[in-house]
Amino acid sequence: MSVSAVRTQVQSFLDTDTETWSYVVYDREGGTAAVVDTVLNFDAASGRTSTEGAEEIVAFVREKNLTVEWILETHAHADHLSAAPFVRDQLGGKIAIGEQICQVQNIFRNVFNLEKEFLVDGSQFDHLFADGETFNVGDLDARVIYAPGHTPADMAWLIGDALFVGDTLFMPDVGSARCDFPGGDAATLYRSVQKLLALPEETRMFMCHDYPPSDAREHQCETTVGEQKRDNIHLRDGVSEAEFVAMRSERDATLAMPRLIIPSIQVNIRAGEMPPAEDNGTVYLKVPINAL
Numbered sequence: 001m002s003v004s005a006v007r008t009q010v011q012s013f014l015d016t017d018t019e020t021w022s023y024v025v026y027d028r029e030g031g032t033a034a035v036v037d038t039v040l041n042f043d044a045a046s047g048r049t050s051t052e053g054a055e056e057i058v059a060f061v062r063e064k065n066l067t068v069e070w071i072l073e074t075h076a077h078a079d080h081l082s083a084a085p086f087v088r089d090q091l092g093g094k095i096a097i098g099e100q101i102c103q104v105q106n107i108f109r110n111v112f113n114l115e116k117e118f119l120v121d122g123s124q125f126d127h128l129f130a131d132g133e134t135f136n137v138g139d140l141d142a143r144v145i146y147a148p149g150h151t152p153a154d155m156a157w158l159i160g161d162a163l164f165v166g167d168t169l170f171m172p173d174v175g176s177a178r179c180d181f182p183g184g185d186a187a188t189l190y191r192s193v194q195k196l197l198a199l200p201e202e203t204r205m206f207m208c209h210d211y212p213p214s215d216a217r218e219h220q221c222e223t224t225v226g227e228q229k230r231d232n233i234h235l236r237d238g239v240s241e242a243e244f245v246a247m248r249s250e251r252d253a254t255l256a257m258p259r260l261i262i263p264s265i266q267v268n269i270r271a272g273e274m275p276p277a278e279d280n281g282t283v284y285l286k287v288p289i290n291a292l
Contacts, residue, residue: 008140008160010206011060012221015039015053018080018260019209021221024057025137025159026066032138033061034070035093036157036164037208040083040272044260047285054083058090068093069137073125074166074208075154076104078181078265079258082272094126095271098146098155101128105269107182112266112286115276124271129155147196149189150177156196163199163225166208168192171220172227174211175234176244180252186245193235201226262287 009029013022018039026033035057041050061068068091071084075097084095105120122128129135131146140160147156150167157164167177168189176193179186196205203225210219229237235244258264263285267274274283 008162008204010162010204010222012206013053013056013060014219014221015041015080016219017041019211019219020077020080021207021209021219022053022057023164023206024060024064024066025140025162025164026064027138027140027160030065031067032136032140033064033066033068034072034137034142034157034159035061035068035084035087035091036072036206037074037077037166038071038083038087038272040081040086040267042081042260042263044263049081051083051086054086057087061091067138070135071095072157072164073097073268073271074156074164075151076101076265076268077167077208078151078261078268079209080260081264081267084272086272096127096129097122097125097271098144098153099128099130100146100148100153101125101269103152103183108265108269111182111288111291113288114266117276118270124269124273126271131155145195147192149179149185149187149192151181152183154192158199158203161202162204162206163196164206164208165196168196169205169228169232169235170207171210171223172231172236173213173217173233175232176248178252178255179248180255186248186252187241189248190235190241190244197225197229197235199225201229257292261292 009026011024023036071093129144133144135142142159145156147154147168
């Protein structure tokens with residue numbers, strides 16, 4: 001698999017509360033951009049939201065005089081709420097995700113007993129990408145790589161020479177994402193990662209999260225395919241599928257649910273929109289008891 005010769009411009013933004021990286025990906029100043037994996041600030045104790053983090057993205061796009069064509073989600077995140085609608089309202093562009101989001105919507109419509117008007121056809125998003133589909137971000141060629149395992153709907157975005165992997169992989173000293181969410185599967189994740197690691201070793205790889213293993217290391221977001229193949233503690237060269245599945249299954253059994261999974265999923269399967277307001281004009285998010 002080849003990588004575009006055009007070097008992609010990437011500006012990263014870290015939400016320290018959820019340890020999430022968002023990105024503005026663009027071809028040149030004054031050119032065209034995509035925004036990847038935005039974060040809506042959310043205080044779980046009060047139910048209050050703010051767009052403070054997303055406003056930094058908006059300010060950067062305007063400073064660089066960029067035209068946003070795409071607002072991309074690697075998957076329906078379980079650890080933060082998406083700010084995609086706010087970014088679209090401010091900057092334009094289409095909110096897009098992989099077409100397998102319909103599977104995730106179907107699972108969680110039942111978990112949360114969502115309103116009968118909620119459709120599980122992905123129509124909440126402006127565009128649903130298929131595996132292998134190609135598109136452009138200005139002068140940059142881009143390609144969609146289906147990478148399930150963490151969830152059934154994960155997509156990686158190869159934009160120019162930069163690969164945005166979502167939660168398939170973390171930095172080499174952190175490893176890989178959990179696979180115990182509904183529809184997740186460790187063997188599937190292993191095979192997805194092998195597709196990503198088949199790209200040229202110099203391909204730059206950008207994480208959606210970083211969880212530094214010690215206070216001695218600051219948050220990082222960028223590595224390469226070659227570094228992952230050599231150093232990833234879970235998926236470096238030589239680790240078999242059976243070894244990975246055994247490790248991942250044992251590890252996942254010890255993990256607590258993400259702090260914001262309940263509000264995040266309800267919002268993110270709606271492309272970042274809140275549920276409809278009830279008859280008193282207030283929006284509510286449900287907490288299913290003993291269901292997760």
